[in-house]
Amino acid sequence: MSDILVSEQSAPGADGSGRPSGRLLEVEDLRVEFRTRDGVAKVINGVTYHVEAGETLAVLGESGSGKSVTAQTIMGILDTPPGFVTNGQVRFHGKDMLKMSAEERRRIRGEGIAMIFQDSLSALNPVFTVGFQIAEQFRIRRGMSRADAKKRAVEMLDQVKIPNAKGRYSNYPHQFSGGMRQRAMIAMSLALDPEVLIADEPTTALDVTVQAQIMDLLGELQRERQMGMILITHDLGVVADVADRIAVMYAGRIVEEADVFELYRKPAHPYTLGLLNSIPRMDERGQELRTIKGLPPNLMNIPPGCPFNPRCPMAQPVCREKVPPLLQVGAGRASACHFAEELVNRD
Numbered sequence: 001m002s003d004i005l006v007s008e009q010s011a012p013g014a015d016g017s018g019r020p021s022g023r024l025l026e027v028e029d030l031r032v033e034f035r036t037r038d039g040v041a042k043v044i045n046g047v048t049y050h051v052e053a054g055e056t057l058a059v060l061g062e063s064g065s066g067k068s069v070t071a072q073t074i075m076g077i078l079d080t081p082p083g084f085v086t087n088g089q090v091r092f093h094g095k096d097m098l099k100m101s102a103e104e105r106r107r108i109r110g111e112g113i114a115m116i117f118q119d120s121l122s123a124l125n126p127v128f129t130v131g132f133q134i135a136e137q138f139r140i141r142r143g144m145s146r147a148d149a150k151k152r153a154v155e156m157l158d159q160v161k162i163p164n165a166k167g168r169y170s171n172y173p174h175q176f177s178g179g180m181r182q183r184a185m186i187a188m189s190l191a192l193d194p195e196v197l198i199a200d201e202p203t204t205a206l207d208v209t210v211q212a213q214i215m216d217l218l219g220e221l222q223r224e225r226q227m228g229m230i231l232i233t234h235d236l237g238v239v240a241d242v243a244d245r246i247a248v249m250y251a252g253r254i255v256e257e258a259d260v261f262e263l264y265r266k267p268a269h270p271y272t273l274g275l276l277n278s279i280p281r282m283d284e285r286g287q288e289l290r291t292i293k294g295l296p297p298n299l300m301n302i303p304p305g306c307p308f309n310p311r312c313p314m315a316q317p318v319c320r321e322k323v324p325p326l327l328q329v330g331a332g333r334a335s336a337c338h339f340a341e342e343l344v345n346r347d
């Protein structure tokens with residue numbers, strides 16, 4: 001049996017809202033490597049997380065920790081080659097998508113699981129109008145007439161609060177501001193009413209005020225639709241208001257998972273502590289952002305023992321020898337640190 005915290009089987013069922021309850025999407029002990037001319041990069045090294053209907057899981061970690069590659073594997077858009085899944089399962093309603101046919105997976109994309117990409121300009125097709133791109137989904141996947149599809153697309157643009165949605169339908173992506181393009185991306189990803197939405201850094205390219213508006217909109221739509229949402233970010237400040245649970249990633253592993261309140265109150269992993277300490281505080285304006293010392297490991301040569309040990313202020317000799325498994329350290333929380341119990345039980 002794997003020493004990774006194993007998710008229970010999903011338990012879909014009716015909850016009265018018309019939405020299935022329980023675990024919609026489960027990633028279990030996922031491993032992905034990139035085989036390149038320079039060597040093999042072990043990019044995902046046993047990721048286990050899940051999302052339930054109506055909740056938001058934030059996936060947090062520094063650049064290169066594997067947040068997007070995990071999402072790409074879930075969506076079936078991993079760049080293969082050079083990327084290969086070497087282990088694990090990605091279950092949607094309990095069924096392993098990695099074993100499904102291309103046709104079965106295609107049907108899940110959009111209706112079951114949809115994704116918003118960081119870069120809306122390259123995700124939208126520049127040669128078609130924004131409205132047309134949304135309407136096409138209704139025509140192709142729902143078999144609607146041209147007129148009905150257009151009507152639904154305008155409604156979608158309206159739902160994401162694009163002013164004058166009817167007039168804006170005929171605009172091309174370059175005629176939209178960055179914030180509006182991101183709203184259009186949200187409309188496009190929600191068109192087929194997915195059960196799970198993966199939002200990969202949906203606001204990084206935007207200025208701070210627009211970021212907040214887009215996050216509010218996403219939170220609102222997630223609650224209204226009772227979707228399960230996976231929000232990928234490297235910004236702890238962004239997730240506090242929106243997420244229910246947080247999974248912290250480091251070097252292709254989940255190193256801590258907890259509900260937001262517990263994680264902020266008492267991190268159970270030194271890496272999470274480091275991330276929390278790197279948020280600038282209001283009373284420290286003008287001061288330099290504190291960052292975690294050192295760099296993430298080279299994924300072609302991950303250090304033995306705990307991958308965080310070269311940067312960890314708490315490291316002990318055991319940390320250089322034994323990989324700490326992700327183990328439960330309290331109700332609904334898990335940590336991959338040899339000293340997690342001490343961290344959780346400290347005053």
Ligand SMILES: Nc1ncnc2c1ncn2[C@@H]1O[C@H](COP(=O)(O)OP(=O)(O)OP(=O)(O)O)[C@@H](O)[C@H]1O
Nearest residue numbers: 034043062063064065066067068069070079082234
């Ligand atoms: N097509 C590819 N070929 C080779 N290596 C890749 C490829 N795509 C991703 N990687 C590597 O996989 C690792 C994880 O990348 P990933 O994009 O998942 O990081 P991330 O956590 O999403 O980071 P960011 O916050 O910068 O988006 C990185 O080291 C990256 O260089």
Ligand code: SF4
Nearest residue numbers: 306309312319337338
């Ligand atoms: S296992 Fe050791 S090196 Fe790794 S995070 Fe815990 S204390 Fe630090």
Ligand SMILES: [Mg+2]
Nearest residue numbers: 067068069200
């Ligand atoms: Mg990424």
